[in-house]
Amino acid sequence: MSKLRILFDRVRSEEKMLQEKASELGHDAKMIDAKITQVNTESKKSDFDFGDVVLERCVSYFRGLHFTACLEFLDVPVINSFEVANNCGNKMITSLLLKKHNVPTPKTYFTFSSEAALENLEKIGYPMVIKPVVGSWGRGVMPLKDRDTADAIIEVRELNGGPLDRIYYLQEMVNRPPRDIRVIVIGDQVVAAMYRTSSGSFKTNIAVGGEPVACEITKELEDVCMKAAKAVGGGILGVDVMEDKKRGLVVHEVNNTVEFKGLARVAKKDIPKEMIGFAIKSAIK
Amino acid sequence: MNCPECDAKLNIPDDAAVGEIISCPDCGSDFEIASKNGSTCQLKQAEKVGEDWGE
Numbered sequence: 001m002s003k004l005r006i007l008f009d010r011v012r013s014e015e016k017m018l019q020e021k022a023s024e025l026g027h028d029a030k031m032i033d034a035k036i037t038q039v040n041t042e043s044k045k046s047d048f049d050f051g052d053v054v055l056e057r058c059v060s061y062f063r064g065l066h067f068t069a070c071l072e073f074l075d076v077p078v079i080n081s082f083e084v085a086n087n088c089g090n091k092m093i094t095s096l097l098l099k100k101h102n103v104p105t106p107k108t109y110f111t112f113s114s115e116a117a118l119e120n121l122e123k124i125g126y127p128m129v130i131k132p133v134v135g136s137w138g139r140g141v142m143p144l145k146d147r148d149t150a151d152a153i154i155e156v157r158e159l160n161g162g163p164l165d166r167i168y169y170l171q172e173m174v175n176r177p178p179r180d181i182r183v184i185v186i187g188d189q190v191v192a193a194m195y196r197t198s199s200g201s202f203k204t205n206i207a208v209g210g211e212p213v214a215c216e217i218t219k220e221l222e223d224v225c226m227k228a229a230k231a232v233g234g235g236i237l238g239v240d241v242m243e244d245k246k247r248g249l250v251v252h253e254v255n256n257t258v259e260f261k262g263l264a265r266v267a268k269k270d271i272p273k274e275m276i277g278f279a280i281k282s283a284i285k
Numbered sequence: 286m287n288c289p290e291c292d293a294k295l296n297i298p299d300d301a302a303v304g305e306i307i308s309c310p311d312c313g314s315d316f317e318i319a320s321k322n323g324s325t326c327q328l329k330q331a332e333k334v335g336e337d338w339g340e
Contacts, residue, residue, distance in 0.1 A: 010331075031303070035332075134337050255339075255340035
């Protein structure tokens with residue numbers, strides 16, 4: 001029996017599934033609310049009940065990331081590591097790592113002011129896709145079909161004025177069917193895959209109505225996803241893949257605290273069981 | 286248990302866990318279950334969705 005802790009800030013069905021499965025497997029599984037936990041520089045591992053391993057499942061990326069740093073400071077094994085969370089939480093860093101490790105990925109442009117972004121777009125041409133470097137569920141992902149749209153969207157970004165709004169992430173519009181593939185990689189294996197078909201818009205996120213449909217795990221899909229997972233440091237990851245009509249599979253994102261409610265409905269393998277097994281195995285190492 | 290905002294009756298499932306979000310069917314306010322003792326729950330205002338929320 002191992003002691004598994006699930007770090008949360010909002011309990012979703014995924015966290016409940018994880019706790020139920022861990023208990024069913026005979027482990028001591030408890031939830032830790034990140035919002036009410038207090039850590040300081042004098043804290044010791046023994047001051048807390050963080051068990052043998054913590055699964056970081058915060059819905060807030062920055063909260064989860066910073067809490068992970070505290071757990072690593074306390075020498076508590078945590079899945080995923082700070083480095084992996086940091087690599088996946090920022091789309092620019094993910095894109096750079098994917099390319100660096102020869103993972104096929106859409107061509108992506110980075111600029112660091114609105115002027116440079118517009119100048120860059122004039123050079124590249126349209127359509128393009130603008131994405132916030134931090135964010136999820138397809139939020140803030142917008143197609144830029146012409147100069148007028150780009151002017152408007154970039155002006156709004158300027159008005160918002162958040163520090164990350166000044167980082168412009170512009171990606172080629174991939175010529176693909178109206179769907180993408182979400183793949184769950186756990187350690188050194190691909191555990192499940194599904195197509196997410198868009199419900200009319202160009203976004204395919206389940207959070208905005210994308211429909212999950214089971215997807216066969218081909219050798220090509222497995223290879224590209226394992227390579228992508230390794231590029232960001234490995235762990236429990238959600239790899240997002242598009243089917244480019246010319247180039248084949250391209251990876252556009254790797255998610256750190258993967259949601260699997262949709263995929264669990266169509267997957268052959270027991271996703272929570274695989275996650276728990278991996279976390280416990282990692283802690284023993 | 287009633288909604289702290291509009292006093293409508295809240296439907297809190299028996300298996301609801303601490304940290305889960307309960308939405309009021311009448312006014313739409315979201316509450317987080319802060320603590321639970323048997324069938325008695327303490328609620329607090331749920332956090333608003335942040336820009337960094339997601340996967």
